[in-house]
Amino acid sequence: MSDRITAIRARLEDGLAPVLLEITDDSHKHVGHEGARDGRGHFSVRIRSPKFHGMSPLARHRAVYAALAELMQTDIHALAIDARAPEEDA
Helix, strand or coil, X not given: CHHHHHHHHHHXXXXXXXXXXXXXXXXHHHCCCHHHCCCCEEEEEEEECHHHCXXXXXXXXXXXXXXXXXXXXXXXXXXXXXXXCHHHHC
């Protein structure tokens, strides 16, 4: 799983230049879950990026999905996203 986190981190750093990025592998909470049977993982992402400034929450999620590209099909079954601009974290 650490390879998946490394790949997720690389994609998000390259695509969104975050000032804060936390990735948690939640797959152990979903053992036996129908969606987990194909081997893809469940992850949570907390990301703060200046690129999110002025974007709606939906646009931020779309930007995260776009940065992850095919990982959403090959490695990630579920992704919980907390995406904000840095100034919103105060």
